[in-house]
Amino acid sequence: MTTLKAKLHDDLTAAIKARDELRSSTLRLTLSAIAYEETAGKSARELSDDEVLKVIAREAKKRREAAEAFDTGDRPEQAERERAEGELLAAYLPKQLSDEELTAIVADAVAVAKAGGAEGPKAMGAVMKIVKPKVDGLAEGSRVANEVKRLLAG
Secondary structure (H helix, E strand, O other): OOHHHHHHHHHHHHHHHOOOHHHHHHHHHHHHHHHHHHHOOOOOOOOOHHHHHHHHHHHHHHHHHHHHHHHHOOOHHHHHHHHHHHHHHHOOOOOOOOHHHHHHHHHHHHHHHHHOOOOHHHHHHHHHHHHHHHHOOOOOHHHHHHHHHHHHHO
């Protein structure tokens, strides 16, 4: 069992013993998503810590999107629960890049792409190829894409 997955299991056990319903249900759902990912495909396999992090990030993103949907639907109690679950999962993820850090990385990539002959909005793919490895796991894809579009337009 990977280190991160073992930590999730240990935290789940502690949450159950402490009768922390929010934490235990969130960790159960996350471990279920990890187990599903391990059995998906042609053969079962154990996920690495990096793959487990990607599953946790995907689950956290689902919680953020659900919270927004509940806010739109005027269901504040459910939105608050989804936010709490998202914050709980965020504790297992690496610290996200600040807007300033992301802007600096994207600006450098735009300069490199423009030096290579890429111009205008068509340069998006070239810039994303440069940026993606640098920010993988540290910034959500939509944030990165929006920043690339903003800097290419400006």
